[in-house]
Amino acid sequence: ALVFAQVARAAVTFGQGAGAPVFARTDATGRFRLELRQRGPHDLRIEATGLASAQLDKVLPGVPLAVTLQKGGSIEGTVRDGNTGAPIPRVVVEAREERRSVYLPADPDAGVVRATTDENGRFRLSGLATGLHWIATRARGFNEARKGSVTTGTRVDLYLFPGSAVVGTVRDAQGQPVPGAVVLVDTLAVPFRMGGGPPPVRTDAEGRFEVPG
Secondary structure (H helix, E strand, C coil): CCCCEEEEECCCCCCCCCCCCEEECCCCCCCCCCCCCCCCCEEEEEEECCEEEEEEEEECCCCCCCCCCCCCEEEEEEEEECCCCCECCCCEEEEEECCCCCCECCECCCCCEEEECCCCCEEEEEEECCCEEEEEECCCCECCEEEEEEECCCEEEEEECECCEEEEECECCCCCECCCCEECCCCCCCCCCCCCCCCCEECCCCCEEEEEC
């Protein structure tokens, strides 16, 4: 199985700031090691593609852990053009947990579950933890569509309306394109949060990026 992120926040709870999260990725055997910045209990979050995230609160450093990830639930729905009602195929839909959302600017994959709409604009987000989620989607030429407090196991319909985008290319000092660079567009009025600006994106093989909405 492809396990893509292992994240721990150096704090007793996610609601209390105590520095940036510390994160690591599991190896081929599922093992991980987190180099913590401070002592004391930590909240630990584990995410893996296709499985529900797991949350362990007030974990003490130095204690070996064995975590089992469950299959999780799903959220289904459609993405449509807000003006015409036509389904929009091949757009990415994202889900983030409201209560335990993790956002790392350096890693656009942290804390998010993704799915792509089919030819009829339908999507299915699988491997979701129980609870409430933010559901969002964006596409070229449209503003972002977003809905909060969506419960696992329910349906949601998202409508996209025409909008603009930020596009560009990232190059190094020699003028060569930089693939895989993380680009974050922050709104001036509302700094990024799940209810604010768009999430970060990665540049493609040619160093190009696009942030719609």
